[in-house]
Amino acid sequence: MTTTPTDAAARPSPSPDSRPGRQRPGDRPRRPAREVLAALPWIGPSLALIIAIVLFPAGYMAYNSTREISSSGIDRGSVGLANYATIFDIPALPRVLANTVVWVVVVVVLTVVISLALANLLDKQFPGRQLVRLAVIVPWAASVVMTTTVVYYGLQPNYGIINQLLADVGILEVADYGFTRNAVPAFVVSILVAVFVSLPFTTYTLLAGMQSIPGDVVEAARMDGATKARTYFAVILPQLKPALAVAAIINIINVFNSLPILRIMTGSIPGYDADTTTTLIFKLIQSDRRVDLASALSVVNFVIVIAVIALYMRIVKPMKGVDE
Template sequence: MSLKTAEPGADRARRGTPAGRRSGLARLGPLPWIAPAVLLILLVVLWPVYEMVHTSFLRISTTGFVRGSAGFDKYTKLFDEPDFVPVLGWTLVWTVVVVVLTMVLSLALAQLFNQQFPGRRLTRWALIAPWAASVLMTAIGFKWMLDRTAGVLNTALTDLGIIDGPQDWLGDPGSAKPWMVLVAVFVSLPFTTYTILAGLQTVPAEVYEAAKVDGTGP
């Protein structure tokens, strides 16, 4: 009995790995693997946020030199702006609408792409296009498409007789806001769709078969 009790300690001694050190590394779990991603997030996301907040309390010249502390003067000026509340309200509305539309459309597209149909691979590639292009390129493309004088949209709608003449889509807030929502949804769809699709494809086929047996509907 004593020999059996001493075996684990002797085995650890032969390997040269203390039990406390092994348990300490084991407690870290997946942290060593996700540490590079966490560091990247800290560097790319949180550090610019810190710099932005820090800079907001400084008085900086037009040439980029720091002229001392500005205190809360910038925030006081910001909150005194008459358009601050309307802009903040529109930003909240824009965020909610974009998130809801993106999730609903992405869920529908993911369900579609999870089915077998002719041309599925081609449609999947087509959906990647907005994601492959940078946000700047997409914004410039839509800006030229919606241009009042040389925009493709005005030309097409005028030729089809839908509108009487060129419209200033981006100059009028009533038409610019919906287009801002549509462009944001267009850019966000690929990533959200493929994320949901990846989750759907991990569901075993037996789950769907069991659901059909139990009489589950679409």
């Protein structure tokens, strides 16, 4: 059967997007297996490192949380979820969880707010700006343990230099006030130290986001008659959402799992009045020799952190509107 010219003309021609081998708009690019194999030597070491340092310890921790492990480290067999039941039966757990919430929220909020102010200052042109930028990074360069230890001994009764200074200026009646011997003052000082050591990273993250904002956008807002305050809250802050999200998430993770500051400042205080879940994990291992209970609480800690970050990302939606 032959095809006439009229039939050929009446037959619809295939669209360019429907031709075999053509990629339609919106389709994901096809990556042949050989491209993945070619990239494997480059990503292989990173994957091996993640498996060895992150995934394997996390899996082993979850495994230990379902075992009965003696104080000498002998595995006596599976106990199912009994360790989790024991953890939730600890009388001090509600106080520890409340301390954890206060610790994370106060430190992260204060860090972000103060870092915003510092980032705005460092974004301005003024004499000595480079020196100020170097001064801001000093707490980050110094060891957290060293910084906390200096503050700890400076607040010791009778011979602490910070205590003596506060007494000399009239803030304290006597220089023998025990900041490090009472749960609440030690916890408050720990918060201040945590904010101090968290400022450099957060400030530079926000400063980088601030300097990536196009200058013509800010200039256009000012030409439209917007005040400095309106320009900042309506133009600059929305553009800083990705940087704020990165700073907040990393601070939440770091502060939630922070051990050195609280361990040094509140480790000598008896009981659990100044403990968070992380320091409680440490006490279960060091004092009680209960690796199984510590593993169970570590799993709970991990789930809480993931849930908090997921909730934060869902509420804040940092990338919404950035690519639009």
